[in-house]
Amino acid sequence: MRAVIQRVRRSSVTVDDRVTGEIGHGLMVLLGVEDKDTEKDLDYMVDKIPNLRIFEDPDGKMNLSLMDVGGELLVVSQFTLLGDARKGRRPGFTDAARPEKANAMYETLVERIASLGVKVETGQFQAHMMVDILNDGPVTILLDSHKLF
Template sequence: MRAVVQRVTDADVTVNGTVTGAIKKGFVVLLGVEDTDDIKDVTYIVDKVSGLRVFEDEDEKMNLSLVDVGGEVLAVSQFTLFGDARKGKRPSFIKAARPELAKELYDEFVRQIKAKGIITGEGVFQADMLVRINNDGPVTILLDSKKLF
């Protein structure tokens, strides 16, 4: 499982002209599910996202987590995180999970984040979404449950 985590001042996602999810201060999490992922991968990413210390403390040092600052999460499913463009110019998505597994694990990510008491907005799975992100910093962190980076 891969996640692109962006610290934001606010963000929202719109589908067919309707805002389906919106947050204030927190993280936009673009989440990609790999064909070999399972519940352990979800739990790893949830723990990383909720504990990632990239918010500034009183000394302006990135030392506080999402939970520490009462931040929110906007979760957006994004299979293109498993696009492999090493050969040619057209990415291959062969490692991306099939929609059934991807939706199951995306929903589990949202469930686990909410279970931590974090306010969570969502995109719409498999929809054409317009995501507005006001990246704060900018701070962008890449996570991979297989620890490839």
């Protein structure tokens, strides 16, 4: 499972001229689910994302998490994070999970983080989305659950 996490002042997702998700101060997460992902990968992301200490404390050090600052979360499914462009000029997506699996894991991640008391907004799975991001810092972190195991 891969996630691009951006600390934002605000972020929103629009589908067909309709806002499907919108947050203020918090984290914008682009999430890619791999075919080989398991519950272990999901557990890692559910723990890591809301607890990642990338917000500044009173001394200006990145020492606070989304949970600490009471921030909001916008999660957008993005299979293109799993594109392999090492060969040729057109990325291959053979490592991306099938839509059924990807959507189930995406929805589970959203539900589990929301159950922690975090306001979570989403995009629309498999839709063409317009994503507006006001990155704060800029701070952008890449997480890959397979780089751990």
